[in-house]
Amino acid sequence: MFDELGDLYQQVILDHCKHPRNFHEQGQATCSAQGHNPLCGDQLKLFLTMEGDVVKDASFVGSGCCISKASASLLTESIRGKTRTDVRQMFDRVHDLVMTGEVKGEVGKLAVFAGVHKFPARVKCAILAWHALLAALKGEGHPVTTENDET
Amino acid sequence: MITETSPQTEPEDEAESLADWPAIRGDFPILDQQVHGQPLIYFDNAATTQKPRPVLDALSHYYQTDNANVHRGIHELSNRATAGFEAARARAARFINAAQPDDIIFTRGTTEGVNLVAQTWGATHIREGDGILLTEMEHHSNIVPWQLLAERTGAKLMFLPVSGDVGLLDLNRLDEWLTRDVKLFAFTHISNSLGTINPVADFCARARKAGVTTLVDAAQSAGHRPLDVQEIGCDFLAFSGHKMCGPTGIGVLYGRQEVLADMPPYQGGGEMILNVDFQRSTWKPAPHRFEAGTPDISGAFGLHAAMDYLDKIGRHRIAEHDQELGAHAYARLSQLKGGIRLFGPHVGRAGLVSFLLKDVHAHDVVTVADQRGVALRGGHHCNQPLMHKLGVESTARASFYFYNTTEEIDRFVEVLREIQEFFGA
Numbered sequence: 001m002f003d004e005l006g007d008l009y010q011q012v013i014l015d016h017c018k019h020p021r022n023f024h025e026q027g028q029a030t031c032s033a034q035g036h037n038p039l040c041g042d043q044l045k046l047f048l049t050m051e052g053d054v055v056k057d058a059s060f061v062g063s064g065c066c067i068s069k070a071s072a073s074l075l076t077e078s079i080r081g082k083t084r085t086d087v088r089q090m091f092d093r094v095h096d097l098v099m100t101g102e103v104k105g106e107v108g109k110l111a112v113f114a115g116v117h118k119f120p121a122r123v124k125c126a127i128l129a130w131h132a133l134l135a136a137l138k139g140e141g142h143p144v145t146t147e148n149d150e151t
Numbered sequence: 152m153i154t155e156t157s158p159q160t161e162p163e164d165e166a167e168s169l170a171d172w173p174a175i176r177g178d179f180p181i182l183d184q185q186v187h188g189q190p191l192i193y194f195d196n197a198a199t200t201q202k203p204r205p206v207l208d209a210l211s212h213y214y215q216t217d218n219a220n221v222h223r224g225i226h227e228l229s230n231r232a233t234a235g236f237e238a239a240r241a242r243a244a245r246f247i248n249a250a251q252p253d254d255i256i257f258t259r260g261t262t263e264g265v266n267l268v269a270q271t272w273g274a275t276h277i278r279e280g281d282g283i284l285l286t287e288m289e290h291h292s293n294i295v296p297w298q299l300l301a302e303r304t305g306a307k308l309m310f311l312p313v314s315g316d317v318g319l320l321d322l323n324r325l326d327e328w329l330t331r332d333v334k335l336f337a338f339t340h341i342s343n344s345l346g347t348i349n350p351v352a353d354f355c356a357r358a359r360k361a362g363v364t365t366l367v368d369a370a371q372s373a374g375h376r377p378l379d380v381q382e383i384g385c386d387f388l389a390f391s392g393h394k395m396c397g398p399t400g401i402g403v404l405y406g407r408q409e410v411l412a413d414m415p416p417y418q419g420g421g422e423m424i425l426n427v428d429f430q431r432s433t434w435k436p437a438p439h440r441f442e443a444g445t446p447d448i449s450g451a452f453g454l455h456a457a458m459d460y461l462d463k464i465g466r467h468r469i470a471e472h473d474q475e476l477g478a479h480a481y482a483r484l485s486q487l488k489g490g491i492r493l494f495g496p497h498v499g500r501a502g503l504v505s506f507l508l509k510d511v512h513a514h515d516v517v518t519v520a521d522q523r524g525v526a527l528r529g530g531h532h533c534n535q536p537l538m539h540k541l542g543v544e545s546t547a548r549a550s551f552y553f554y555n556t557t558e559e560i561d562r563f564v565e566v567l568r569e570i571q572e573f574f575g576a
């Protein structure tokens with residue numbers, strides 16, 4: 001039962017969607033950005049506390065589907081201690097991963113999103129938090145939306 | 152089996168006999184397929200309906216035998232295409248009991264119909280400070296064209312409130328809303344996300360008393376129940392062919408001839424002019440004044456076949472069947488344990504149900520259902536302001552048509568149970 005679905009909704013994803021980690025605002029955040037997926041109404045806000053070039057703390061709030069919530073939750077866990085360059089590289093890897101299903105380079109736990117590529121309508125859900133992340137690092141004031149980009 | 156009828160003979164409702172629903176379903180080749188290894192259950196009919204064989208045949212027959220441009224040639228094929236196109240107009244007039252074929256403007260669909268009224272009637276009738284009354288359950292296509300008009304003119308938009316999840320309009324207070332400033336009242340007949348059926352004849356009667364022009368969005372009703380514009384008493388009524396077994400790309404805007412007569416043109420171009428000089432032109436009367444350029448001719452042929460097809464079944468029968476499916480779905484869903492929020496009226500609903508499972512996002516419901524062969528819609532259904540009012544971002548929706556069955560609904564409810572289990576809700 002649910003073979004293809006098991007690829008999409010991996011146990012790790014189900015767990016993070018039901019119990020999102022780092023799910024809170026940060027009063028002291030150095031930067032933040034909003035992500036919006038107008039198609040489903042997914043809405044999230046990402047907070048980063050930077051120490052020089054390094055992500056010291058990351059958290060998020062918002063509402064969305066299982067995939068977008070789990071993606072934001074896993075993102076906040078996986079970018080701690082990473083530099084801006086690391087983060088940019090991670091974005092590219094996650095992007096490739098959800099588009100093609102192929103794991104290129106070290107992605108750690110994020111490999112659970114490989115199944116998303118079989119569900120084209122859900123790619124935007126998986127990548128939303130990552131777009132918000134880039135926007136936060138660039139210090140962009142306006143919300144990013146999944147409609148301005150190919151994914 | 153519903154067979155093709157020639158454009159000239161109008162099918163009569165066979166009031167005595169019962170509709171043979173399984174045979175009717177057999178007219179829809181697309182329904183006979185597997186999706187992700189499961190039999191397709193198509194429950195996205197409010198978005199667009201499937202097309203029966205007579206409609207598909209009419210389209211290919213048109214292109215194989217009659218294709219030519221309309222109102223231009225004097226050769227045989229052009230005569231045939233023109234005759235068929237105008238026969239479709241006359242058929243559409245009979246379909247909604249318009250006084251005459253000239254009350255029928257062919258459009259791309261409901262959206263274009265509303266935009267046409269906003270741009271032409273709106274340009275000459277709406278001034279700064281005027282009120283345009285809508286309802287909170289309108290589809291974006293019956294909100295945004297009025298926002299654009301309000302921006303241009305300085306008119307103000309007002310919204311008749313929806314009463315929470317049961318999705319009814321407060322009719323006791325309608326007369327208070329129909330003030331002297333209000334020039335237009337535009338409202339949906341059937342809500343595409345709540346399934347509410349509005350008493351449109353009553354709305355129009357009250358509006359008329361207050362001297363207010365009316366527009367009915369019949370996108371969700373035209374293919375689902377008998378429609379009589381004279382009985383409804385509206386000034387305008389718009390619908391889409393593709394939501395009633397017809398092809399995409401064709402729709403109808405009905406306008407009362409007296410109202411159409413003094414409306415300026417919509418788009419400029421061929422077909423709509425009497426005479427063109429380099430500096431100025433004169434227009435044809437309605438409806439041709441509003442139909443610039445080559446129209447969707449095959450679409451009109453297809454729509455004609457769709458209207459014949461629906462009336463052969465009988466729209467009153469379709470309405471009954473809708474109600475049965477809607478009531479069955481609502482009853483089965485409300486018994487679902489584990490938390491479900493249902494939207495729309497408890498009784499007298501159209502054949503669609505919007506819902507939210509506790510702790511499961513609508514898009515996750517739709518993705519899993521799709522893997523079980525069940526096509527649902529998840530999202531705001533082009534009703535974003537309404538969703539915000541109800542405090543939700545999106546809902547999942549199952550919308551039915553006459554080829555759907557109670558067995559399919561039972562299977563769908565079973566799938567929802569699996570989904571609840573899967574997400575541990």
Ligand SMILES: Cc1ncc(COP(=O)(O)O)c(C=O)c1O
Binds near residue numbers: 259342370
């Ligand atoms: C109530 C209602 N009005 C208007 C529309 C717009 O119809 P169309 O997209 O065919 O122009 C729809 C369809 O989505 C609808 O459900």
